[in-house]
Amino acid sequence: MNSVEFYSVHWIWNGVLYPQLFGLGWIMIAAAIIGLSTGYFGGIGIPCCSYYWPDLGILCKRRKRPVRVYMDGCFDLMHYGHANALRQAKSLGDILVVGVVSDEEIVANKGPPVLSMEERLILVRGLKWVDEVIANAPYDINEKFMNTLFNDYKIDYIIHGDDPCLLPDGTDAYGLAKRAGRYKQIKRTEGVSSTDIVGRILSSLRAADVDMSQNNSASYQHHNNTEKLQAGTNHTIGPQLSHFLPTSRRIVQFSNGKGPKPDARVVYIDGAFDLFHAGHVEILKSARQLGDFLLVGVYSDQIVSERRGSHPIMHLHERSLSVLACRYVDEVIIGAPWGVTKDMIATFNISLVVHGTISENNHHCEFDPYTIPKSMGIFQMITSPMNITSASVARRIIDNYEAYKKRNMKKKESEDRYYAEKKFVTGD
Numbered sequence: 001m002n003s004v005e006f007y008s009v010h011w012i013w014n015g016v017l018y019p020q021l022f023g024l025g026w027i028m029i030a031a032a033i034i035g036l037s038t039g040y041f042g043g044i045g046i047p048c049c050s051y052y053w054p055d056l057g058i059l060c061k062r063r064k065r066p067v068r069v070y071m072d073g074c075f076d077l078m079h080y081g082h083a084n085a086l087r088q089a090k091s092l093g094d095i096l097v098v099g100v101v102s103d104e105e106i107v108a109n110k111g112p113p114v115l116s117m118e119e120r121l122i123l124v125r126g127l128k129w130v131d132e133v134i135a136n137a138p139y140d141i142n143e144k145f146m147n148t149l150f151n152d153y154k155i156d157y158i159i160h161g162d163d164p165c166l167l168p169d170g171t172d173a174y175g176l177a178k179r180a181g182r183y184k185q186i187k188r189t190e191g192v193s194s195t196d197i198v199g200r201i202l203s204s205l206r207a208a209d210v211d212m213s214q215n216n217s218a219s220y221q222h223h224n225n226t227e228k229l230q231a232g233t234n235h236t237i238g239p240q241l242s243h244f245l246p247t248s249r250r251i252v253q254f255s256n257g258k259g260p261k262p263d264a265r266v267v268y269i270d271g272a273f274d275l276f277h278a279g280h281v282e283i284l285k286s287a288r289q290l291g292d293f294l295l296v297g298v299y300s301d302q303i304v305s306e307r308r309g310s311h312p313i314m315h316l317h318e319r320s321l322s323v324l325a326c327r328y329v330d331e332v333i334i335g336a337p338w339g340v341t342k343d344m345i346a347t348f349n350i351s352l353v354v355h356g357t358i359s360e361n362n363h364h365c366e367f368d369p370y371t372i373p374k375s376m377g378i379f380q381m382i383t384s385p386m387n388i389t390s391a392s393v394a395r396r397i398i399d400n401y402e403a404y405k406k407r408n409m410k411k412k413e414s415e416d417r418y419y420a421e422k423k424f425v426t427g428d
């Protein structure tokens, strides 16, 4: 029976795959005969025809085969825009398989990546909408890889955003999938990109440098780079206009929407979570394993500025969305205080407060934010599984500055064009 069901499905695929053989009329007729509703092409799943064809109902009553969708990306500098795209992709199917483009392919197509493959995989696997990951995916979906996706990974649709994705030779990277009729598009809704973030890091560095230059500080190791930056990049990497428009709906979409169950052991961890990276994912995972519900406090921009002496690269709402997108996180306090108070512990029924061994806050400890949980005996230091910090990620970008400058100028042009032509986005 299974084979019959799949046979009919294949038949349709063939119709879509080879429209020149069947012609559009045939596809429509075929669709009508089997009683396909628009839901089929809308990707809801394999349709049940028992309603129209009661005698065939037995064939179709079986459980629907889950729709498997594929989306790929470089995911270099993970941000909530990626997370949202993957959330949208997941909503077009049941199982989301994500291809993470290999380092070599990124170098060839865009310039050196900031994050290693291992770090990018941790970030992608850490997203709550991702079910499976394919490491070292190609940048363009060539015929061979497309067949691997369809045959080995049983992918039904390949998904991509509506931003243009051109190969160096100017052809559409998703052309093949489109011609095969197994391409679906999602609207790119978030006004943030890796390019934008790189620009922000460089401008914050420039701001820091202006303060430093009065003192001619020799300890400022990137001084020379920054001078070049000031001389060479007027508006190519100027202070970025953030396109981010946080809405309450996006926060709801990213949330689990559930509180702790009765008797749940609530674990609390706080931090800035700026430039959300693999180290964050791993520490959140470790923290989650110590209880049943992970509550994350994200410091406000003001607290980060006061404690670190510089503004965070990502704003509070951006940082909160990145944390919320992580599968180990149950709830986020958007703008948590620096010190853990008795009131918070009581309000959220916090059983354990944890802090990682690797943290940018460790330098600035004039007052210990964990005095109260320590006095209550519910504080625990946990070993950070990775030693990356937001500052070390920012430093890598600066160290590769020249390469990024080239990459940024090219990308920024096409992004500016995208925003200039951008239209109203409906739905998600």
Ligand SMILES: *[C@@H]1O[C@H](CO)[C@@H](O)[C@H](O)[C@H]1NC(C)=O
Pocket: 211, 214, 215
């Ligand atoms: C220069 O540095 C010294 C000590 O390193 C500090 O006392 C002074 O305030 C700094 N001056 C400026 C203008 O930043």
Ligand SMILES: *[C@@H]1O[C@H](CO)[C@@H](O)[C@H](O)[C@H]1NC(C)=O
Pocket: 218, 220, 221, 222, 223, 224
């Ligand atoms: C800056 O560059 C000059 C030469 O261009 C070099 O002599 C100097 O050591 C550099 N300073 C730093 C802090 O790298």
Ligand SMILES: *[C@@H]1O[C@H](CO)[C@@H](O)[C@H](O)[C@H]1NC(C)=O
Pocket: 231, 232, 233, 234, 235
């Ligand atoms: C910087 O921008 C100003 C005006 O926007 C322009 O006159 C100047 O030539 C630019 N400098 C460089 C180095 O691009």
Ligand SMILES: *[C@@H]1O[C@H](CO)[C@@H](O)[C@H](O)[C@H]1NC(C)=O
Pocket: 261, 262, 263, 264, 265, 266, 349, 351
């Ligand atoms: C508070 O957390 C403890 C577990 O640490 C749990 O036993 C208790 O039921 C929780 N209280 C409420 C009101 O949920």
Ligand SMILES: *[C@@H]1O[C@H](CO)[C@@H](O)[C@H](O)[C@H]1NC(C)=O
Pocket: 387
């Ligand atoms: C971080 O860990 C890597 C390897 O795990 C090591 O090579 C590197 O020196 C460490 N960096 C710091 C700052 O501890």
